[in-house]
Amino acid sequence: MYTFELPEIGEGVLEGEVVKWLVAEGDVVSQDQPVCEVMTDKANVEISIRDGGQVMKLHAEEGDVVKIHSPLMDIDKSAAGTASPPPPKSAPKAKAPEPPKAAAAKAPAAAAKPPVVTPPPVISQPAPVITSSPANRTKTLATPAVRRTAREMGVDLKTVPGSGKDGRVTKADVLAFASGATTTSALAPLAVPQSKAVASGQEERIKIIGLRRKIAEQMVKAYRTAPHFTYVDEVDMSDLVTIRGSLKSAAAARGVHLTYLPFIMKALCKVFQEFPNFNANVEEDPLTLVVKGDVNIGIAVDAPQGLFVPVIKNVEQKSILQIAAEVADITARTRAGKVQLDELQGGTFTITSVGNIGGMFATPIINHPEVAILGVNKIHQRPVVRDGEIVIRDMLYLSPSFDHRCIDGAVAARFVSALKQQLQNPGELLMELS
16 A cells, blocks of 8 residues: 655645546556646646556545645555556656636736647558557556547547557557547536536535636736726717628628627727827836737637637738638637637737627626726617617627726727727728638
8 A cells, every 4th residue: 555645746836726637436547547637836746646456435526726745645556456657857847827818807927827728630640560559468657748649539438449559559650540430529518517506505616626616816916016007989880881781792702700800909000190109008016008019919818618718810910801810710720629729819909709699798807917808799780860860789898897007098989989980980890801
């Protein structure tokens, strides 16, 4: 019997949160087998057991924060059975980190946001020389990194032929196997689970762990650090609705789904020329406003794994159709858990949109360290007065929030007014179409 402790995960890492147990008490585990996932401030790490045996006791629950070298589990080595393969030469390999959140509908996009776990792409590879097949082996040998890759790609490792030493299954084996099979994402939703209706007089307690807790921490940090204020104005989108409607079929013929978002992003680029301090990050010590020349706009995406903010880089250099294609691509990959870490960083401004859900307007939380976030809401057809007559127009509420340390109310109002003028007079934006 021995006690397996949480090993050192990385330089400067003193503790980790047990996000998910991969084994249960009573299970028999083999050497090198992953037993749990631990989240640190830097990464998600898969922890593998040192010696095989039977799990007699788990010393932590999911959501518990465990110090390095603290007990994780008790293992009875006498139940290990046959000899296990030699341990890997390297320490457990960290997954890409996962994003915190900022914005009432977003996750942080700069250094403050944790990166998302990204399954490796299925790529074409030369056929490996097979040294073991599922039919002729009693045990599947693979390193923790390979096991993680297989799990993220939805591949059953026991069905993959191995080409490594002593019949080990390699990463190339998994990729080659996956390229010829239909797989599904194995990323588990990490949002707070939705409970069933609770009967009168009862209650249900749901521990907030993992990515959801990181989001909560980032939200609190953003809200406490930046003194927020929100300014709401309404925009007559009727002309832009007409223009977008007339261009949808032409854009679709080029394989692009054209939404209002690319028009808003290009309008922001024009307004930033007059109000450059809104396209900026703020540094805390010493307090410094860092005004950016590149316009890198984060888009809040509600994904199964949680809230992420992938970033469209250099919007000022791209056409509306290019932006539309990038937004569709990065949004789809984010929801599928395939967005890359660098695509979640470097934001200078964020847009959050809940217009497809409904409501009038919201008060979003800034994606710290940015200084502003734009809430885009639902376009409503409603009666308004024009030239003394009541007419039906397509109206939209914009509800941006600002960091009052860097932006005063009057300046924010002028910024929103300039953006409103761009959207209500979209003719100039057509020059940026393609």
